[in-house]
Amino acid sequence: MAEEGKKIFDVSLFKRLLQYIRPYRTVFIISLICVIGLAVFGAFRPYVLKEAIDVKIANKEYDGFVFYMLIMLVLLIFEVVSQLLFIYYASWLGQSVVRDIRVKLFKHMLKFKMTYFDKSSVGVLITRAVTDMERIADIFGQGLFMIFSDILKMAVVAGFMAFINLKLSLIVFVAMPIIVFATKIFQKYMKRAFEDVRTEVSNLNSFVQERVTGMKIVQLFTRETIEYRKFKAINERHKKGWLKTVWYNSIFFPVAEFVSSVTMALVILIGGYGVVATLPGTTLGDLIAFTMFIPMLFRPLYQIANKFNTLQMGMVAADRVFKVLDTDSNIDDKGTQIANHFKGDLEFENVRFSYIKDEEVLKGISFNVEAGETVAIVGATGAGKSTIINLLNRFYEIDAGAIKIDGTDIKEMTLNSLRNQIAVVLQDVFLFADTILNNITLNNEYITEEDVVTAAKAIGIHEFISSLPGGYHYNVKERGVMLSSGQRQLISFLRAYVTNPSILILDEATSSVDSYSEQLIQDATDKITSGRTSIIIAHRLATIQQADKIIVMDAGQIVEMGTHKSLLKKENGYYKNLYEVQFLKEEPV
Known part of the structure; x- marks a missing residue:
């Protein structure tokens, strides 16, 4: 079994984070409804277009064609409205949760014993209270709901594809495990990379805070060159941490695009042959719909990896913040007597x-x-x-x-x-x-x-x-x-x-x-x-x-x-x- 820190996704940590949503259930539900709207309205458009082509264009009928186009326009408007509401409410929810956690964290830190501050870096604590909090907000604004939206959209799209043309769908479904496997590997390595990045961000904050505070000592003892070299070394490690994430992205996304393009080519080749040869089971509308469905199915799949990165960064940040919240370093304040005034003995x-x-x-x-x-x-x-x-x-x-x-x-x-x-x-x-x-x-x-x-x-x-x-x-x-x-x-x-x-x-x-x-x-x-x-x-x-x-x-x-x-x-x-x-x-x- 993997160690706790090596888990690709810590479910218990995620559940703990979701507890902070409880005061905002209404906004959470609105965001979920908008997510469902994004998935359903987006997946319906290719199906309506397929019907328009097979029912009207294939039969060279113009009457009623505008009606199909109006339906597509209405679906597009609903999709845009859903996206607008989702972006606003998801971001609002994220910032509200972060505000609550940040206030709780600061209140908790105010009661720490001096021993804790004696042993802790000020820069690291600042990172926990400021930078890490913004990463947690991204979980809701860019991570959690977007992943759920993409998974839901993929499920709806896959259902439409299977309903419309099972033969062409099988070609697409065979290619999906390749991207799923690549995504899983990608997530594993990105988790490690982001942990390194967050560590180096803390080191940077701590180093800069200490040197700015002690700038007089740095200049009095002519340590400018030495401190500059130290900063360059820390910054270099920070850069290398980020370059790891860039390297993994540069491998994964081209592979995912290649698989998607090959799958599209096979569908057009086989489906196009069926249309030209007038074979039963494949229509021009099917082929057009599938050219729209495939990006809607594949792009969310490998974009989930990117959004999962955002979720992972937020989870790493949440883990660090909760470690501070879980620190039992408070003075035992169980006294009951109120000292209004001392005689002074x-x-x-x-x-x-x-x-x-x-x-x-x-x-x-x-x-x-x-x-x-x-x-x-x-x-x-x-x-x-x-x-x-x-x-x-x-x-x-x-x-x-x-x-x-x-x-x-x-x-x-x-x-x-x-x-x-x-x-x-x-x-x-x-x-x-x-x-x-x-x-x-x-x-x-x-x-x-x-x-x-x-x-x-x-x-x-x-x-x-x-x-x-x-x-x-x-x-x-x-x-x-x-x-x-x-x-x-x-x-x-x-x-x-x-x-x-x-x-x-x-x-x-x-x-x-x-x-x-x-x-x-x-x-x-x-x-x-x-x-x-x-x-x-x-x-x-x-x-x-x-x-x-x-x-x-x-x-x-x-x-x-x-x-x-x-x-x-x-x-x-x-x-x-x-x-x-x-x-x-x-x-x-």
């Missing part, structure tokens, strides 16, 4: 955590933070400081232990209510390509522009924002490139401040800002941390000397804890050594 109880299995980042840490305290966490890079913040917000699940706020395990709270009470200012500020106002409120309808202005004045950055073109409505462009790093940090700080959080977290918030911006943030910090539980992670120890408690970490463990003064009194203490080394570095020459 925070407790870590023997918390253990690892990003990679059996490689612990936190090795059973325990500490308490009382409501209203400002606690600083310091330590070398990789000590586990930022991990504590990630776990407090439940971006990741802990391996063991418990994290409690006001005596309640955070797992018992709903995710949204938990995160709504915790504001974080990160070192690496992310701003959307939007206005400053929207970047601050994140379109929260409960935060007005007046609230933002009041908050900005309170922390001293209203003047800076007002000086920009458009003020709070200034568009900072993608990732906030129109602002300096210090200005982005200030916007991020205001974003946290305006939410009036119960717990404030500053993760290296002043490490990449200038002295003026740092002073603004320091002043704002004093205001926002007053009476509020605050956690400050910092390399620059000068910024956390006034903290109520300092937690010193090393290699995932807490090695010291106390106030700035008490820690400096420890002989050969970790914090004392860290402070002295940093103090000497910062001391002016």
